[in-house]
Amino acid sequence: MTSITLVRRIAARPSIVFEALTTADGVAAWWAPDDLPALVAEVDARVGGAFRIRFPSLDGDEHEALGEYLEVVPPRRLVMSWRWVHGGVAEELDGVSRIEFELRPIDIGVELTVTHTDLRNDASAIIHESGWADSLARLSRLLEGAAERI
């Protein structure tokens, strides 16, 4: 079960961060890479609602991904599916992944945890592997050590 977790502490109240995750303007402003503006950002942030983003890359190509909202709990939690329909990561064109955003209020604002999980093998593995975030953090430290050794 391939999965990655990132944690960011953001000095803003949860409602602001949640809005950046769930509005077209918000998404368009940060999701597209390389400081190029998104070409399309469509966000219907309710369970079953659609997500669509299309953006250019520096090589002149365009990439488009579609998703569906699976859980929407403002301003705490957002879960969506993700699949490339154009460009993107070639080896993932046939796959659906899952992106989870968890917002935890902290003194300075929000601790945002993003987990991107590959669903290629077995969707039930998600549940099976819950608690994976901690192990992943430890794992990446282990991997960093291993990478230096090579």
Add this chain to the structure above:
Amino acid sequence: MNYQHRELDRVFSALGDPTRREILARLEREEPLSISALAAPFTIKLPAVMKHLDVLSAAGLITRSKTGRTVDVRLSPARLREAADWLARYERFWSPALDRLAAQAEAKEAELRQSEAPNE
């Protein structure tokens, strides 16, 4: 399904267990280790350790080789490298995206605070 991906899934699920990560961490510090040396610090029994070694070996994370009467266990770093590369690729996408998200939210927060602040 993509072959490399299946291999990678096997690596990640092998790494999902704390005992197996501990085994890898020990091999990182000191290798080769015999199976009994590897098993020594664990409270679990030798057959259980052997099972973990089977999983790690099937995932391509370790190699076992016989020298005389002992089996030497070594790390096989190529697969770990692949897993690290996979993580790095996602990190390359997500890390700057979250930086932009944070910058955007923090600017909004500052703006809002200014408008909420009592007139000076």
